[in-house]
Amino acid sequence: MATTVERGAGRASERALADLREAILTGDLAAGAHLGEVELAERLGLSRTPVREALTRLAAEGLVETTAHRGARVTSFSRDDLDAIFDVRRALESRATARAADHATADDLDELAALADRMLEIGAPGPDQDLDALVGLNRGFHARLLDLAQAPALAAALAGVVHTPVVTRTFHAYDPASLARSLAHHVEIVAALRAGDGDWAAAVMASHIGNARAVMVGSR
Amino acid sequence: MATTVERGAGRASERALADLREAILTGDLAAGAHLGEVELAERLGLSRTPVREALTRLAAEGLVETTAHRGARVTSFSRDDLDAIFDVRRALESRATARAADHATADDLDELAALADRMLEIGAPGPDQDLDALVGLNRGFHARLLDLAQAPALAAALAGVVHTPVVTRTFHAYDPASLARSLAHHVEIVAALRAGDGDWAAAVMASHIGNARAVMVGSR
DNA sequence: TCCCCTCAGGTTGTACGCAACGTAGGGTGC
DNA sequence: GCACCCTACGTTGCGTACAACCTGAGGGGA
Incomplete structure (x- = not known):
């Protein structure tokens, strides 16, 4: 027993x-x-x-x-640590996003679009807002994107910087404007991927992470 | 017993x-x-x-x-894997090199210069050439540089891409011209750091890894 | 002749017991 | 009263035994 x-x-x-x-x-x-x-x-x-x-x-x-x-x-991270982590994430995830543009099929894009739209819904201010549910969806979005990059080396490098850092664990820290930006970025990334413009997608992802950095660690 | x-x-x-x-x-x-x-x-x-x-x-x-x-x-790496690894290394190590420019002291630079000079000596064609000894020195040079960047996150990300990949294990694959370029890069990196020009140093490092990629995985 | 099932061999996965190490507390000597 | 030592406890590090599992070969049946 x-x-x-x-x-x-x-x-x-x-x-x-x-x-x-x-x-x-x-x-x-x-x-x-x-x-x-x-x-x-x-x-x-x-x-x-x-x-x-x-x-x-x-x-x-x-x-x-x-x-x-x-x-x-x-592990506990200092402010500088977090800053460096966002630095690496920006460099690597934007690169992965660019690569995703070359590999994503129409079905993949539909899937990503669905995730982005869903996040837009439950992230919108109002009674239906569910910031906790955003966490899982957000992880899914980024993971799917990383998967589409078909670059194990990129994934491995990112995993080395704390498997989706402690930093992605909540959206409660976001002020309304930053949150709206963040969710809009997801949609824009899908649009860029649909256009087949990897550079555009990468740029949006870089913005996306810059926005997150500002929220999580503050201005530089 | x-x-x-x-x-x-x-x-x-x-x-x-x-x-x-x-x-x-x-x-x-x-x-x-x-x-x-x-x-x-x-x-x-x-x-x-x-x-x-x-x-x-x-x-x-x-x-x-x-x-x-x-x-x-x-683990055995495919050609595409190696290509992706060099991609990540170029992005990350050049970044680390740029950061090193902000933290390196005169003593650090002297140390790096000594390593670069020594590699230039034993890498030069002739009876004293010792390609095997280059491996250790090269590892030391890159490790020292990464250390000077004072960015644990960068180091962690690079570690995720195979702890100084299988790719750095020999210099026998280098043709004379590529080897000369590679060794010259080390010296130039030290010069850029001495000048306090992180962008320059980063650019040389990017070239350095591009050169290595061409040798180890061939033209794209 | 071909396919499937069974069984044996070798491997990894897990549990548990013992030893080594570090730490904190009390006691003793100065 | 203070500093040092020594002892006892809790923890991790390692070794070993057993169980679960996968694989491949061989035999039997269709």
């Missing part, structure tokens, strides 16, 4: 990895929080081994920091 | 990580080679546990690929 054999479907270590990553990205595990292996193992109902592997991989991604015999902590 | 307790100084898993990474980077472990945990463990005189951790981290770096219950293989 103590050890529930029937658990999730996937490998235990992958479940641990996914759960921990989600907990960190959503802020459920605060930055700087100490992560004990036994504590996490008990919480997830696993042994220390898969938890340990998950922590190792998270450390490689940069989400946690491990020190000697003292365990792991959730 | 069988288990030699007195081994290296550092943690066992870090030794395994370093040894495996070196073996892959030098080509001692060929691309596509199957990496059995027990085999590696015996070879390194350790148990499977630290080997397993090392493989996990190498997988995160992109040097090995793991599949289901089938173990790990040394």
Whole structure:
């Protein structure tokens, strides 16, 4: 009874990895929080081994920091760190967006357009506004775009800069004007892709990330 | 007697990580080679546990690929992959070089100049030419530069694109003209940094990587 | 002859136990 | 009273045993 054999479907270590990553990205595990292996193992109902592997991989991604015999902590980023992360994201994601223009099919564009439109709806001020739901859709939009770039190297480099940084976890920080800009950018990116103009799409993405940077880390 | 307790100084898993990474980077472990945990463990005189951790981290770096219950293989890159990797390196390393211009002290520049000069010497055609020694010096030059950029995010992103790719492991592929250009670039980068001109330095670095790309993957 | 099923071999995935390390607290000597 | 040492505890690092899984070969049936 103590050890529930029937658990999730996937490998235990992958479940641990996914759960921990989600907990960190959503802020459920605060930055700087100490992560004990036994504590996490008990919480997830696993042994220390898969938890340990998950922590190792998270450390490689940069989400946690491990020190000697003292365990792991959730990485906390300084203002300069965040600034640099946005710098890299701007360079890389705009590049990926340009490449996406060469590979996106009509179906892909319809899918992206649907995401952009949906975000426009639930992001609009009013009773139906749902800022929390935006997070998932936004992640989906950027992930889809990165996928369309068909450039594993770009994806790997971006993953090195914190797997969709802590920075993408909320839209509550956006003021109305910035939020409207951000959502309009998504639509414009799709338009640029439809026009087959990679440079245009890349420019909008660069603006998009600049806008996000201003919101999340403030003016330079 | 069988288990030699007195081994290296550092943690066992870090030794395994370093040894495996070196073996892959030098080509001692060929691309596509199957990496059995027990085999590696015996070879390194350790148990499977630290080997397993090392493989996990190498997988995160992109040097090995793991599949289901089938173990790990040394990643092999297609022509397109290499092309994309150089693309990212050009974007990121030139950026890092520009930043280095803002942080490098006179001592730093002297150090870089010494490296560049030394490479010029042992890279020059003649009896003293030592292409193998260039590898280490070149790695050192680029690493020092990346360090001077003081941008952990840039370093992390670059690390995601294969920790100094398999691509930097030899200079034997260079024809005399390309090699001369490459070595001259190092010197010119130092000159640009001395002049405090980050844009110049970045441009040279971009050229430097373009040159390397042409040698390693051929014309586009 | 071809296909499918079964089984054996080898591999990875997980759990658990022990040892090493770092840390904090109390006690003792100066 | 203060500083230093020593001890005890909690943690991580590693080794080993067992279970789950994939793969390939061989035999039987259609």
